[in-house]
Amino acid sequence: MSLCKKCKNEFQGNYCPNCGQPLKVERINGRYFLSEIGSILNLEKGFFHTIKELLIRPGHNIKLYISEDRSKLVKPILFIIICSLIYALFVQFFDFQDEYIDLQIDVSGSSVNLLFQWLTKNYGYLNILMSVFVAIWIQIFYRKYDFNIYEILIMLLYISGMQMLMFSFLGAVGSLTKTKVLSYAANLIFIYAFWATGQFFDKRKILNYLKAPVSYLLGLITFFIVTLGIGLLIDFIK
DSSP: OEEOTTTOOEEOSSBOTTTOOBSSOOOOSHHHHHHHHHHHHOTTTSHHHHHHHHHHSHHHHHHHHHHTOOSSSOOHHHHHHHHHHHHHHHHHHHOOOOGGGOOOOOOTTOHHHHHHHHHHHOHHHHHHHHHHHHHHHHHHHTTTSOOOHHHHHHHHHHHHHHHHHHHHHHHHHHHHHTSOHHHHHHHHHHHHHHHHHHHHHHTTOHHHHHHHHHHHHHHHHHHHHHHHHHHHHHHHHO
16 A cells, blocks of 8 residues: 555555645656646647637537636636747847737836836736636626626637737748738737637627627726726825
């Protein structure tokens, strides 16, 4: 009999039947490191598989993750982190600018301006923060559906991650071809968000697709007002 180091249960074999802890933990080496990367990027249940599923049926697959099966998609926090990293690397490498997230305000030396500049340069944080405000409005407009604020945030994290990947790809194409592909196709990225949101709640109802852009717009306006208020408050205190 062996004693599990995690739950102190006695067992026979290589794995604890109570908690699944292996008898011997594999040593961290080059092979282990590569296997961990492969488990994230694998095509069956990893990052690329998640991208494919969110492109084909985003609303359906996110709802499935929340209510039934959480093994087929990469976890939302990990997904948004990877997408943010990819976006940051693409911006640096391909040197493209996304005017849709240029939140600068021409107030020299103001905390408001500095705050918006920081948000513009940290698109991943910007997406997450805006998602909180958008989630509030979505819960108001779709209140008859039985989803809480946290489940709506999960949906928005997946959608925001996909949008960042789309911005990254289009920005890279535009940089390589010396064209304004991103400017022309950016509206399609926002339409994707509205389509995914409507599909998440009920793809059969046209009204769900119409309420989505209103929710996103009000969320953006609310976020802008709150951020502006924080900046003005900092200036007032200073």
